[in-house]
Amino acid sequence: MNFSEKDILQIEEKRIATNEVEEQIGIFKRGNIKVNITEAATIGNGISQVDSAEKRELIDYYNEARENHSIIKFVPASGAASRMFKALHNFNDNFNPEKHELREYLDSTGDSDLRRFFNHIEQLPFYEHALKKAKENHSEYDDISHDARYKVLVKTILEPDGLYLSNLPKGLVPFHKYQLHIATAFEEHLLEAANYAEVDGVAKLHFTVAQGDREKFENEWREIRERVEEKTGIKFEIGYSYQDPKTDTIAVDKDFEPFRTEDGELFFRPGGHGALIENLNQLDEEIVFIKNIDNVVTEDALQNVVDHKKMLAGKLLKTRQKIHGYLEALEKGNVPSDKLDEIQDFVKEELYIRNVSNQDLFVEYLKDKLNRPLRVCGMVKNEGEPGGGPFLVKDKNGEISLQIIEGAQIDDENPEQARTAREATHFNPVDIVCSLKDHKGESYDLHEYVDEEMSFIADKTKDGKPLKALERPGLWNGGMAKWNTIFVEVPVETFNPVKTVSDLLKESHQPR
Structure with missing residues (x-):
C-alpha cells in the first residue's frame, strides 16, 4: 500500500502505525471470519444455576471479602440518545x-x-x-x-x-420521576454502585464518554451530588475517559482502497465498543463491575439487582481464590498426580476449557490456562430481546471454550451452525464482574487476551457514498475471548435496557 507523505502524517497524528493500517486493509480483503459454535451454553452445560441457599452464601462471602479488594464500576456511556x-x-x-x-x-x-x-x-x-x-x-x-x-x-x-x-448523551436523559426529583441513568448507576462497589465509605465509578460530553456529566454530578451522597451516606470517586483515537480504524471503498473524504484525506472511524479494552486496561483496580449505561432500575427495584451483582462477585472471588491456589501449587512444583487431576478437572468442568492437550508440557499448559483475566457473566433467559448469546466455541486449534457471540459472528448459511444458534436459551445482558490482577497482584495486559480475528466488517456510508467499516472485536466478545469465563443465570428482572423512549413507560421504569 503506497501512502503519500500527507497520509503518513495523518496516520501518525492518530498514533497509529502505518503497518497496522495495512493490516486492517488486509482484514477487509479477507472478510469476516465466522466462529465455530459447537453447542449453545445452557443450564448444566456452560451456565450454572444458583439456588437461594448458594446465592445467600455467595452474597455473604462477597460482603465479608470486599473490604480487602479495590473495586470499581465501569460503565460504557459514550452513546448518544439520538x-x-x-x-x-x-x-x-x-x-x-x-x-x-x-x-x-x-x-x-x-x-x-x-x-x-x-x-x-x-x-x-x-x-x-x-x-x-x-x-x-x-x-x-x-x-x-x-x-x-x-x-x-x-x-x-x-x-x-x-x-x-x-x-444529550443517553446517560443524561431523564429516566425516572420520583416524588421530589427526576433521575437520569447516570444517577441511578451511582445509587446502584453505592450498594455493592463501596469500600471504606467510597464507591468508585468510571464512565467512558464521548469527547465533548465530559463537562455535561460533571455538571450533572455537581447538581445531584449533595442529594446522592446524603441518600447513600458514602462518597464517590468518578473518573472519565474517551475512546482513544489510536483505536480508530481505516475505512475502505468497494475495491478495498482507503476511503477518502471530499478533501482527499483518509477516513478513520471509531472502532466500536471493542476499542474500550484500552480504557479497561488503564484501570488499576482488582475487581471491575461492567454494565451498560441504559440498563438501570428504579430505587424500589434496586435490591434484587444488587443481590445478584453481589452473587456474581461472590462467585468471582471464590473461583479466583481457587485459581490462585492452584497457580501457587503449580509454581512450587512437584505437584502430586491426584492434585494435577483435580486442577485438570477444574479447567474442564468449571472453566469449560475442553480438549486439553500438550501432555508433554502439561503443567505449563495448566499454568497458561489458569493465569488469565477472569470474568463471571450473568445470563438471562432468552425472551426475544436483542443481544449476543453464550456458546461453546471451537477455535482454530481445536480447543473449546465459553464465549459470548453476536449473531453477526455466526455462519447462518451453514445449516448446522444455524441450528445450533437456534438452540440458545439465554442471552448476554452485559452483567459482568471481572478480576484484572493475577495471583501476584500484578495487572494483566488485557491486549494479550483479545482474539483479533473476531473483528467485524460492516457496510456504512459517508457523505452519501458507501464504504466498509472495521469494528474491533466486541468488548465482551472477541475483546475477552481469551479470558477465563463463567456463566451464571440471573433473572430477567435485572435487565431493563432503554433502547427507545417508549421503554421508559415499562413498569420497571415507573417508580412505585
Missing part, C-alpha cells in the same frame, strides 16, 4: 396535523412503541417539563387540536429551543 428518539424524529418530520389524524399516522407506521408513547405520554419523566416549555414557546397551545398539541410536544422534546433531549 437512536432512542428515532421514531419521534420520524414523527416530527412526517406528521402534519392539518392533513392527517394521529390515529391514521400510527396505523400507517405500525409502530407499537410509538402508539404506547402517545397513549401514556403523561407518564414520561420529562412530560411536565416538556408541557411547560411547549406552552412558553407556543402561546396558542391551549387553542389548537389534540393532534396538533402532540406535534408541538414532540418538537419541544427534540428541538434546541425545547428540551433537546435527543442531543
Whole structure:
C-alpha cells in the first residue's frame, strides 16, 4: 500500500502505525471470519444455576471479602440518545396535523412503541417539563387540536429551543420521576454502585464518554451530588475517559482502497465498543463491575439487582481464590498426580476449557490456562430481546471454550451452525464482574487476551457514498475471548435496557 507523505502524517497524528493500517486493509480483503459454535451454553452445560441457599452464601462471602479488594464500576456511556428518539424524529418530520389524524399516522407506521408513547405520554419523566416549555414557546397551545398539541410536544422534546433531549448523551436523559426529583441513568448507576462497589465509605465509578460530553456529566454530578451522597451516606470517586483515537480504524471503498473524504484525506472511524479494552486496561483496580449505561432500575427495584451483582462477585472471588491456589501449587512444583487431576478437572468442568492437550508440557499448559483475566457473566433467559448469546466455541486449534457471540459472528448459511444458534436459551445482558490482577497482584495486559480475528466488517456510508467499516472485536466478545469465563443465570428482572423512549413507560421504569 503506497501512502503519500500527507497520509503518513495523518496516520501518525492518530498514533497509529502505518503497518497496522495495512493490516486492517488486509482484514477487509479477507472478510469476516465466522466462529465455530459447537453447542449453545445452557443450564448444566456452560451456565450454572444458583439456588437461594448458594446465592445467600455467595452474597455473604462477597460482603465479608470486599473490604480487602479495590473495586470499581465501569460503565460504557459514550452513546448518544439520538437512536432512542428515532421514531419521534420520524414523527416530527412526517406528521402534519392539518392533513392527517394521529390515529391514521400510527396505523400507517405500525409502530407499537410509538402508539404506547402517545397513549401514556403523561407518564414520561420529562412530560411536565416538556408541557411547560411547549406552552412558553407556543402561546396558542391551549387553542389548537389534540393532534396538533402532540406535534408541538414532540418538537419541544427534540428541538434546541425545547428540551433537546435527543442531543444529550443517553446517560443524561431523564429516566425516572420520583416524588421530589427526576433521575437520569447516570444517577441511578451511582445509587446502584453505592450498594455493592463501596469500600471504606467510597464507591468508585468510571464512565467512558464521548469527547465533548465530559463537562455535561460533571455538571450533572455537581447538581445531584449533595442529594446522592446524603441518600447513600458514602462518597464517590468518578473518573472519565474517551475512546482513544489510536483505536480508530481505516475505512475502505468497494475495491478495498482507503476511503477518502471530499478533501482527499483518509477516513478513520471509531472502532466500536471493542476499542474500550484500552480504557479497561488503564484501570488499576482488582475487581471491575461492567454494565451498560441504559440498563438501570428504579430505587424500589434496586435490591434484587444488587443481590445478584453481589452473587456474581461472590462467585468471582471464590473461583479466583481457587485459581490462585492452584497457580501457587503449580509454581512450587512437584505437584502430586491426584492434585494435577483435580486442577485438570477444574479447567474442564468449571472453566469449560475442553480438549486439553500438550501432555508433554502439561503443567505449563495448566499454568497458561489458569493465569488469565477472569470474568463471571450473568445470563438471562432468552425472551426475544436483542443481544449476543453464550456458546461453546471451537477455535482454530481445536480447543473449546465459553464465549459470548453476536449473531453477526455466526455462519447462518451453514445449516448446522444455524441450528445450533437456534438452540440458545439465554442471552448476554452485559452483567459482568471481572478480576484484572493475577495471583501476584500484578495487572494483566488485557491486549494479550483479545482474539483479533473476531473483528467485524460492516457496510456504512459517508457523505452519501458507501464504504466498509472495521469494528474491533466486541468488548465482551472477541475483546475477552481469551479470558477465563463463567456463566451464571440471573433473572430477567435485572435487565431493563432503554433502547427507545417508549421503554421508559415499562413498569420497571415507573417508580412505585
